Every structure is written in C-alpha cells, then in structure tokens.
Amino acid sequence: MTMSNTGGRRKPPTIHDVAREAGVSRGTVSRVLNGGHYVSPAAAEAVNAAIRRTGYVVNRHARSLITGRSDSVGFLLTEPQERFFEDPNFNVLLRGCTQALAAHDVPLLLMLAGTDDERRRITRYITAGHVDGVLLVSSHSGDPVAEELRAAGVPLVACGKPIGLGSKVSYVAADDRDGARDMVRHLLGLGRRRIGVVTGPLDTPGGVERLAGYREVLAEAGVEEDERLIVSGDYSRASGESAAERLLGRAPDVDAVFVASDLMAQGVLAALQRAGRRVPEDVAVGGFDDSPAAVAVSPALTTIRQPWDRISAEMVRVLLAQIGGEETAAVILPTELVKRASA
Amino acid sequence: MTMSNTGGRRKPPTIHDVAREAGVSRGTVSRVLNGGHYVSPAAAEAVNAAIRRTGYVVNRHARSLITGRSDSVGFLLTEPQERFFEDPNFNVLLRGCTQALAAHDVPLLLMLAGTDDERRRITRYITAGHVDGVLLVSSHSGDPVAEELRAAGVPLVACGKPIGLGSKVSYVAADDRDGARDMVRHLLGLGRRRIGVVTGPLDTPGGVERLAGYREVLAEAGVEEDERLIVSGDYSRASGESAAERLLGRAPDVDAVFVASDLMAQGVLAALQRAGRRVPEDVAVGGFDDSPAAVAVSPALTTIRQPWDRISAEMVRVLLAQIGGEETAAVILPTELVKRASA
DNA sequence: CTGAAAGCGCTTACAG
DNA sequence: CTGAAAGCGCTTACAG
Secondary structure: OOOOOOOOOOOOOOHHHHHHHHOOOHHHHHHHHOOOOOOOHHHHHHHHHHHHHHOOOOOHHHHHHHHOOOOOEEEEEOOOHHHHHHOHHHHHHHHHHHHHHHHOOOOEEEEEOOOHHHHHHHHHHHHHHHOOEEEEEOOOOOOHHHHHHHHOOOOEEEEOOOOOOHHHOEEEEEOHHHHHHHHHHHHHHOOOOOEEEEEOOOOOHHHHHHHHHHHHHHHHOOOOOOHHHEEEOOOOHHHHHHHHHHHHHHOOOOOEEEEOOHHHHHHHHHHHHHOOOOOOOOOEEEOOEOOOHHHHOOOOOEEEEOOHHHHHHHHHHHHHHHHOOOOOOEEEEOOEEEOOOOO | OOOOOOOOOOOOOOHHHHHHHHOOOHHHHHHHHOOOOOOOHHHHHHHHHHHHHHOOOOOHHHHHHHHOOOOOEEEEEOOOHHHHHHOHHHHHHHHHHHHHHHHOOOOEEEEEOOOHHHHHHHHHHHHHHHOOEEEEEOOOOOOHHHHHHHHOOOOEEEEOOOOOOHHHOEEEEEOHHHHHHHHHHHHHHOOOOOEEEEEOOOOOHHHHHHHHHHHHHHHHHOOOOOHHHEEEOOOOHHHHHHHHHHHHHHOOOOOEEEEOOHHHHHHHHHHHHHOOOOOOOOOEEEOOEOOOHHHHOOOOOEEEEOOHHHHHHHHHHHHHHHHOOOOOOEEEEOOEEEOOOOO
C-alpha cells in the first residue's frame, strides 16, 4: 500500500557488476577508481566504459569502512547560534565552504553546538571519526570544543584566530588590525580628530584586533587617546545603538565613529539620526565587514571588506591539506577599504 | 615530522571489544545497540556498562554498508543561491532542520545546486543512496530536481508546495493565502480602499497564493479590482523599491500596499519615503515573513509571521516518516498577523 | 600490469 | 534469549 517508494530504489550496480561488464577483476576496477595507477590503458578504458554503461557510483560506506576515512568534513558552529545565524557573513562563509568542498567531491555536514549537550554529542561524533576534519566557526575564547578536538588529533581549521590556542590550531583570518588601521587613517584623512570606536566583544580576535588597530593609528598620528571615546558592543545591531548612545553621552563632541561591524554600525546610524546628528557631516561613520547591511542602510556605509570568498576557499584548502598529513598553518588575508557615503 | 596529528587518532573500540569486555557475543552487542529486543536484562546491562567503559561509538559506515541506509539526510538548495542566502528565512529553516535532525541523531548534509553541473552531480550522489532522504528548498517551478528525485523514489519533502508536482511530493508550507487574506482585511479595517499589492514571482507558490488571498478579500469586500494596483517583484529589496515606484506612477492615489515579503517591503518603504509619502499616515504598508528586517526598519513593519520553527520541525518529521515507509503528506501551517507601526 | 583473497565493522537470519 | 556465521561493497598488500 505504500506509495512513497513507488519508482523504487533498485539496488545500484557494484564494483562487481562493473568488473563483469569490463571483463576484468574487481581489483582492477578499484585501481581505476583510485587514480588509475598500475592499470593498462586498455583495461582503464574498458572499466571507464563499463562505469558509464552501468551508471556505477562508488559506495562510500564500503570505501570508508576500509580506508578509515569518511571523505566528509564537518562545519561546526559553536556560537550561541542566534547571533551568528543573523550575521550575513555566516551565509557567505557557509556557502563558500560548501562549494569549495563540493569541488573536491567532499560533502559538508552542518553541525550546531549551541548547548553543552549538543557539544558533547558532536564532539563524540567527530572524535569517533565520522568526519575527517572540521571547519570551526567559534570566535569566543573559552570555547572548549577547539581544544578538545585538537587534543583528539582531529584536523581542524578555525575561522579567525582562536584565542588561547595560538598556532597549535590552523586558522584563516582577515587582517583585522590592518583593516582597522585603514579605516581610522581614512577618518583622520577626512580631518576628524574626535574619533570614537565601537568595539566587538573583547574576548574575540575581531574585538581585540580592531581596537588595537584603532589605537595604533591614533598614536602614530599623535592624537591623544581618550577612554571616553571607546565603547563596546557584541556585534548586534541593538548593541551598536546603545553603544552610540553611551558614546554621545560621554563625548558629545565626537566627530567620527569606527564601528567594528556593519550590523552595529546600522544601530549607530539609527542612534545618531535620533540624536539629530547628520552623517557624515556631523559624524562620519565607518563600518567593518562590507555586509549586505552596508548598502541597505542610508547613507550607505563606508566599510572594510573582508574577503569571505577567499577565507572560505583557504579554510577548505588548509583543512584538506591537513587531512592529507600536512602541518598546521595560519593564513592571514588582506582587507580592503570600501568608500561609500557615510565617511 | 608531522605535528598535525600528534595527539593521535588511535583506533576506536569496535563492537568486538565491547563484546569481549561484556562477556557476550558480538551479535548480542548489536542487538542491544539496535533497540535491545531479545536481550536479557543482565546481558543488556553488561553491554551498556562495557560501552561506557570502552567509550564505544558505532561505526556508521559499517552499519550503513549492511543496512543500506545512510542515516543521514540532505538539505538541498536549488535556488540560484545568491537570493536565498540573503533571505533570513533560510537561516531559520536551516537551523531548525539541523536541530530537529540532530535530536534524531541524523546528520544533515548541506547541498547546493545552483548550476546545472552541480545539479547533475548532486542528483547522482543522492540517487546513489548516499542520503536516505532530502529536504528540498526550491520554490521556482520548472526545477527538474524535485521531479528527478521523486521518479527515483527518493524520500523527499519540499519547503512550500512544489508547483506542478501536486501532492505526489510531500511538502510543508505556511498558509500563504490565508496570511494574505488576514493582512488585506487588516488594511481594509484601517479604512484603506486603494490597496496595492507587490507580489512575489508568479512561478512560486508564495507569489501566486498571496496574490490570490489579496484578490479574494477585495472581492468579498466589494472593492473593485484595479490592475494598476498590482505589480510584481522577485522578493529582493531592490525589486520592492522599483515595484513601488511603478505603483506610485500608475496609481498615485494608493493608500496602502500589501507587500509579499519583508525584504521587498523594505524597498517599498524607501521608495515611499523618497516620494514624500508618510507611512502609515499616507500609505499603510504590510509585509510578509516577520523576518529580522521587519523590526530593523523604520517604521517597524506590520507583517505576517510564518511559523518557520514549526515548518522545519514538520519537514523533518514528515521526511523521517517517509523514510520509515509512510506515504507522502502535505502539511499546511497557519500564519499570524503581527501588528507594528507601518499599518 | 593483474587477479585472488583477506578483511574493514557491523547486522541479521538461522539454529539452538 | 544467545552465539556462530554469512555477507554488505569496497581496498590493498601479496603473488604472480
């Protein structure tokens, strides 16, 4: 009575069918499948033809059982999920990784570890060898997952420098500090001298590094640092809004703000507008990310572009290399200043 | 010299180790693993203790090889990816599905089929049995993937009604038509009579159904239909903006607009503002989705909430049931009017 | 270059 | 209720 499987998933052809069809042994078929070494051209051709005729597709489970590899990788998100799922960068990263992996015929398993319970289950799953490696997105320090996986010897590449783990874990990151420097120099170049900053969380590399870049440039330029100009947010739009209110209260003479994310900059813009300040005339605003939010907003945001497509491609490259036995590596990619209307 | 794998992935314990540890046969261990039927309480307890002591985790590849199931499902996106990756609903859906699946210990493979080439490869991968079923996100008609997978007998649940496939494919959808009716009734209740509509693409169920709801309510209310009040977009912000410009040109006396997505409504708001119309005083605007954009915008959008958390949960439930042998099913979930400032 | 054979770790009738 | 055994589809030394 079951209609759902009408159409029927008939038993797919195996290596045995291909061997019979090609008139060779199964070993030879397998050799063709695995690179074609030690196979005569004639045999290889016969096998390839047989594969085409039969529509053969390798059974990955059988292969994995014997090789001990899964030929798949995990994309692990350990953020409290709400926030990062709202971050447009996440989509770009996830899509880029999926595509880069697909080019190598490697499936991506999406894993969410928001709660301790999920974390335990996923760590267990990963260390049991069900994926060959992990792309890790987790910017907060104190996240135990990275350390657990590293200790278990699981190939691992983090997005952004994992605070506390130094270079024991591979990572790919944009040059946050340099991007911040570029933006603050740009604001100085506009003649602004009372430049505020809305930082990200200071337990994330982006939070720390972008603030560091801000300080460096001001020091170089001989502009005296003023703690009242430094406020923190958590990368959310709402936190940008309240940070800007604090900033305005503490330093009403502020004439520019470098905001560590476009999402927060959206909030800053709203607060500035409500306070009757014109952007960029009264206060210039610079963001960070070049996310879709940067152009959705009015005035459009001058911001720092992070090379997300390159980041995802590099993460995949480094992970695959590490799975292949190479050592860990850190890759730092340059950012780019994108000038629009807000500064 | 390789540092990457220090820490070492030692060979994990197998069912054989557990059997030895528990003093039973491997068959008995397997029976405990698979539901504990036909196992004495004493044996079950010994096995569970041995599993705990050894830290045993089942090797899914070995299991899959023999059962013919993969115990994993694919999440397949066939949209031209750019658009949907910008859609905030996508994140909610993806997260919900991942979590619902994780609760059943079923990994989710993310699959992107934006190009014909990717489509072919993925179809092949799926029909080869590498996943047990597919959660399909593809709203445009004429998408061949759904039909191919259905024909191959792959368990399949679509998000939204797949146009053209009728009920031969399971799907879960919000009640688009009813949601549209609620919104238009609300606008009528505000005293508006020149109500425009910005539809979605008319080869998507959301495009068709939301327009149908609009027409039904106007007809019921005895308001004469006016083709000049009907314009189409493609769910993007930009298309909303240009649709609103067209609408304003064709029907300058418009006093309300029902927009088929919040993202488009953002664009409509921008166009209205530029044209000097106040919202909601001159023109009331109603959106659809209750996405983050709805509250990010000013004035905050009155909109129709789609129950995305329920949608993802139901998609997973129906897919798992279908993998278990049940017939196809369609699930329609109610929407909810969320009143804010724009209407 | 090629075939025969062992074996990866599991599940599932089959006897008992 | 339980054990012994076959077998899922593949890869990989091992002989030749």
